[in-house]
Each structure stands twice: as C-alpha cells, then as structure tokens.
Amino acid sequence: MRRLWRIFWSMDKYGPFSFLGWLVGAIALGIAIYLWPRTPSIRIEQIANYNVLELKEGVSALEVMLNGKDILKSGETLSIVIVRVSNDGGASVRLPDYDERALLGIDVVNASLVSPPQLISATREYLTESLGPRATTSSMGDKHNACTVEFNPVILNPSDAFELKLLVLHAVGTVPTISPRGTIAGVSKILLTDESAERSPLLWSAFHGGLLVQSIRVVAYFLGALLALVVTIRVLTGVGSSISTTLKNRMIRNFERARGVRLDHRGHALVSRLADEPLAHLLAMRAVLDDPTHQKPEGGLQWPADYYERGGIRGPYGSLWRFDIVTEENGVVSKVNTKRARIFREFVDHLERNHKRPDQHVVNAQLPSESKAANKTQKRKRT
Numbered sequence: 001m002r003r004l005w006r007i008f009w010s011m012d013k014y015g016p017f018s019f020l021g022w023l024v025g026a027i028a029l030g031i032a033i034y035l036w037p038r039t040p041s042i043r044i045e046q047i048a049n050y051n052v053l054e055l056k057e058g059v060s061a062l063e064v065m066l067n068g069k070d071i072l073k074s075g076e077t078l079s080i081v082i083v084r085v086s087n088d089g090g091a092s093v094r095l096p097d098y099d100e101r102a103l104l105g106i107d108v109v110n111a112s113l114v115s116p117p118q119l120i121s122a123t124r125e126y127l128t129e130s131l132g133p134r135a136t137t138s139s140m141g142d143k144h145n146a147c148t149v150e151f152n153p154v155i156l157n158p159s160d161a162f163e164l165k166l167l168v169l170h171a172v173g174t175v176p177t178i179s180p181r182g183t184i185a186g187v188s189k190i191l192l193t194d195e196s197a198e199r200s201p202l203l204w205s206a207f208h209g210g211l212l213v214q215s216i217r218v219v220a221y222f223l224g225a226l227l228a229l230v231v232t233i234r235v236l237t238g239v240g241s242s243i244s245t246t247l248k249n250r251m252i253r254n255f256e257r258a259r260g261v262r263l264d265h266r267g268h269a270l271v272s273r274l275a276d277e278p279l280a281h282l283l284a285m286r287a288v289l290d291d292p293t294h295q296k297p298e299g300g301l302q303w304p305a306d307y308y309e310r311g312g313i314r315g316p317y318g319s320l321w322r323f324d325i326v327t328e329e330n331g332v333v334s335k336v337n338t339k340r341a342r343i344f345r346e347f348v349d350h351l352e353r354n355h356k357r358p359d360q361h362v363v364n365a366q367l368p369s370e371s372k373a374a375n376k377t378q379k380r381k382r383t
C-alpha cells in the first residue's frame with residue numbers, strides 16, 4: 001500500500017500525466033456541484049380525488065341532507081380531496097421567508113368546503129402542532145366557487161411534508177381542482193402535480209407516435225446526449241490541461257533554479273517537450289547518447305544499422321532525433337547538437353537526482369539490445 005501511495009504521489013514529478021489532470025478535474029467538478037447554491041422547492045400534489053356519493057343508478061327515495069338541504073335533489077355531490085405539500089429542494093423555508101400578505105395555501109376551484117380541513121399526516125410532530133390549517137371565512141358555505149385553505153408560517157426543512165384531507169361540495173358533473181397560492185422568498189414558483197389523474201402506461205408514453213415522431217425523438221435524444229458528452233469532455237479536458245500545464249511549468253522553474261541559469265526560448269521548448277516523457281524513457285535516451293560504442297573518433301555518433309527496429313521513432317534512438325538532440329545524415333551517421341544535448345543531460349540528471357523513487361528500477365537504464373543479455377548474466381550469477 002505504501003509503495004502504491006509513493007508511486008501515485010510522485011507521478012506529477014515525472015511529467016504532466018493527463019489522467020492525473022482528469023482525476024483532479026473530476027474532483028473539482030464534484031466539489032462545485034456539492035457547493036452549488038441550494039434553494040427550497042415547494043410542491044403541492046393532489047394525490048386523491050374521489051366522489052363520496054357516486055351512484056350508478058338513481059334512487060328516488062334516497063335523500064342526503066346537508067344543513068337542512070337535500071343535495072341529491074339540488075344536483076350536488078360530495079368529494080374528498082387528499083393534498084400533499086412538501087419541500088423537495090435543498091434548503092429550508094424559514095419563518096422570515098413567508099409573506100404575511102400571501103401565506104402558503106391551497107385554492108379549491110368549483111367547490112366549497114363542507115367541514116374544516118383535516119391534517120392527516122406530517123413528517124414531524126412540529127408540523128402537526130404548528131401548521132393550523134384553516135379555511136377562510138368566505139370559503140365555508142354552499143356556493144360552488146373557489147374555496148381557500150391557508151397554513152401558519154412554519155419551518156419546512158428539505159424532505160418535510162404533510163397531507164391534508166378536504167371534504168368539498170360541488171355540482172354533479174364537475175371535478176374539484178386545486179391550485180397553489182402564497183409567496184415564499186427563494187421560491188420562484190410553487191409546483192403543482194396531480195397524482196390522482198389517470199395516467200397512460202409508461203411504455204405507451206415512451207413509444208407513442210408515428211414513425212416520423214419516433215425518428216425525430218431518436219435524433220433529438222442522440223444529439224442532446226452527444227452535446228452533453230462533448231461539453232463535459234471539453235470542460236474536464238480544459239481543467240486537466242490547465243493543471244498539467246501548471247505542474248509542467250513548476251517542474252521547469254525548479255530545474256532553472258537548480259541550474260542557476262534561465263532557459264532561452266528554444267531551451268524552454270525542449271524541456272517542456274521532454275517533461276511529457278516518462279523518466280524511464282529519458283534514461284534510456286541518455287544511455288544511448290552516452291554509450292561509448294556509438295562514439296566516432298572524428299566526432300559524432302555511429303548508430304547501429306538496426307536502430308529503427310529498436311523502438312522506431314518512439315524508441316530511445318528515434319527520440320534523440322525527434323527532439324533534435326542529434327541530426328541524422330546518410331541514414332545512420334548522426335551529429336550531436338551540443339547545446340541541446342547539454343540541456344537534455346542536465347534535465348534528466350535533475351529528475352533522477354530530485355525525483356527518484358526508492359523502488360525505481362530504471363535508474364541504471366540499459367540499451368534495448370543489452371537488457372536481455374544483462375538478465376541472462378544475472379541469472380548465471382545467482383546459480
């Protein structure tokens with residue numbers, strides 16, 4: 001476990017690894033979402049609405065008296081409406097958030113209250129004791145206009161909810177409906193849903209429509225998902241790239257301070273490119289550059305004829321040419337760019353000296369052609 005921790009902690013020291021930037025970017029995005037400002041969200045749901053006196057056939061001798069009046073003969077009926085009020089947001093509704101001139105309440109349209117509203121359940125005892133649901137004076141009666149129910153200002157924490165039962169009188173053939181009322185700071189609109197309404201099956205709703213509708217729906221969903229994916233990748237990539245650039249610049253500044261001399265523009269560009277390479281690869285490049293078997297008496301380097309087969313352009317031989325540390329002439333004969341080679345050696349020495357892990361197994365890097373022979377020699381010594 002400690003070894004894995006050391007490897008992870010020292011990754012940025014060997015170069016600005018892009019996946020590290022992605023990781024930090026994802027963490028930053030999660031923190032931003034967590035710290036996003038939260039607001040309350042009040043929802044009023046009509047979860048039941050059923051007729052108490054629903055008769056399949058008329059019964060002439062049946063009378064239903066209410067306040068001395070037969071409501072069946074007058075073409076009226078009774079219904080029970082169950083309403084649920086909840087705070088679905090991420091913040092609480094506090095007492096100062098209410099407007100005393102427009103308290104939280106419910107309007108029941110096309111009906112009048114027969115009895116006071118009844119609180120049937122609440123998530124906290126505090127709500128049961130403090131809500132005090134009441135009908136306004138003009139709402140109690142036998143006129144089929146809007147009736148209003150109001151509540152006392154109470155603290156509604158996230159996930160708080162309560163349910164209310166209303167017994168209403170309305171004309172036969174009409175359906176009582178509810179609408180929210182009231183003003184609360186931080187709540188732009190009180191949401192209203194009707195859970196008592198008959199709903200279509202889920203599969204029917206998902207696949208309803210002709211071929212043209214389905215084709216447009218598939219294209220729109222695909223383009224929306226693709227756009228969201230592209231935006232997410234761009235944001236995370238931008239954050240990761242910014243972090244990687246910062247780590248790389250810090251590495252270069254540390255190298256300049258250790259060197260005692262600031263790099264010119266070309267030297268800075270070279271070190272910036274070298275910082276993208278793993279330390280093991282840089283050590284292999286240095287081993288190739290310093291190999292005495294490659295030195296020519298008259299100067300320059302003489303590479304083996306099969307150098308390209310030893311890793312190609314991305315191998316240690318090809319990388320020296322790719323970074324313009326050596327210049328190729330006549331196929332395999334190369335000349336060394338003294339200035340770039342010096343900066344390259346100093347940078348690799350700096351990484352090896354200051355950022356080497358205790359378990360680093362590539363410090364004594366060997367040439368690709370020598371690694372197998374060295375392994376065989378070590379096995380002979382052990383035996």
